[in-house]
Amino acid sequence: MAKCPVCGMAVEESESTLKTEHMGKVFYFCSEGCKSEFEKNPHKYMESGHKQHFHSRCC
Numbered sequence: 001m002a003k004c005p006v007c008g009m010a011v012e013e014s015e016s017t018l019k020t021e022h023m024g025k026v027f028y029f030c031s032e033g034c035k036s037e038f039e040k041n042p043h044k045y046m047e048s049g050h051k052q053h054f055h056s057r058c059c
Contacts, residue, residue, distance in 0.1 A: 002027075005045040006034035022046075 002011045009030040011018075018029040022042045029035040038045050 004028065004030040004034050006037050009034075 002013045005027050011028040011030050016028045018035045
């Protein structure tokens, strides 16, 4: 089980088709909106202490 780095929702890695690789790490997403948001500025979501929250457009 992975956690969507944008909103924090649980994502089943084996079932997800929404994923991207950044700096050698694979990230899994709950929605196309979260994937797109991450890809705009991945470092924002990789920072330690980033406060995740649910977006109405994805969850």
